[in-house]
Amino acid sequence: MRSDFIAMATHEFKTPISAISSSIELLETKMQRDELMLPFYERNLSRIKEEIDILSSMVDDILTTGSMVAGNPVTQPEETELPIFASMIRQQYFSNRADQRQLRIKVSGRPRNIYIDRSHLAGIFTNLISNAFKYSSGDPLLGLHFRKNHLCIKVKDNGIGIPEADIRFLFTPFFRATNAHGKEGTGLGLAIVKSYVAANNGHISVTSGKNGSVFSVTFNY
Numbered sequence: 001m002r003s004d005f006i007a008m009a010t011h012e013f014k015t016p017i018s019a020i021s022s023s024i025e026l027l028e029t030k031m032q033r034d035e036l037m038l039p040f041y042e043r044n045l046s047r048i049k050e051e052i053d054i055l056s057s058m059v060d061d062i063l064t065t066g067s068m069v070a071g072n073p074v075t076q077p078e079e080t081e082l083p084i085f086a087s088m089i090r091q092q093y094f095s096n097r098a099d100q101r102q103l104r105i106k107v108s109g110r111p112r113n114i115y116i117d118r119s120h121l122a123g124i125f126t127n128l129i130s131n132a133f134k135y136s137s138g139d140p141l142l143g144l145h146f147r148k149n150h151l152c153i154k155v156k157d158n159g160i161g162i163p164e165a166d167i168r169f170l171f172t173p174f175f176r177a178t179n180a181h182g183k184e185g186t187g188l189g190l191a192i193v194k195s196y197v198a199a200n201n202g203h204i205s206v207t208s209g210k211n212g213s214v215f216s217v218t219f220n221y
Contacts (some may be wrong), residue, residue: 151219
């Protein structure tokens with residue numbers, strides 16, 4: 001009953017969020033066409049869109065967590081060319097940032113395709129990379145390391161790090177590191193990432209220190 005209620009409630013939230021987002025886009029287009037887009041309006045419309053994106057992301061996380069409670073995510077593996085997929089994620093979600101920061105991508109070894117659920121892989125990438133931007137000030141690094149028998153995906157930042165005592169709880173739903181207060185989020189992202197990784201027979205780990213954090217995801221070929 002709880003899972004059904006979560007699914008129903010989050011789907012109901014998505015409808016007004018989508019309506020608000022569409023109305024903002026129409027209003028922005030109309031004001032630009034009529035040459036009414038003063039800096040004040042542009043700045044505040046941009047802020048509204050950012051907050052809508054945050055709210056939509058939170059609702060998506062809750063919906064995904066509800067499906068996790070009901071059971072492991074169903075996977076639909078497809079042959080995927082990782083460097084191209086990673087570039088697509090960068091272009092779709094992390095380009096044209098207001099702070100001018102960029103996601104760097106580094107490929108090592110001989111690239112080869114893997115079979116993986118692409119929606120899960122997108123969730124893994126977007127959550128880990130979003131956190132790297134959120135908790136650091138530099139350009140995050142996405143590493144795709146192709147080994148003989150496995151692929152290792154590493155997301156590295158130069159941020160605030162994770163307290164050692166918090167690392168063992170990091171993938172627990174609703175847990176947030178003690179130094180993460182003041183940053184938006186539900187504490188669900190990493191739990192969702194771990195669920196997606198496990199559903200695709202992978203393994204995730206993290207190391208952290210004063211120079212930042214590195215999340216490592218490994219999949220066998």
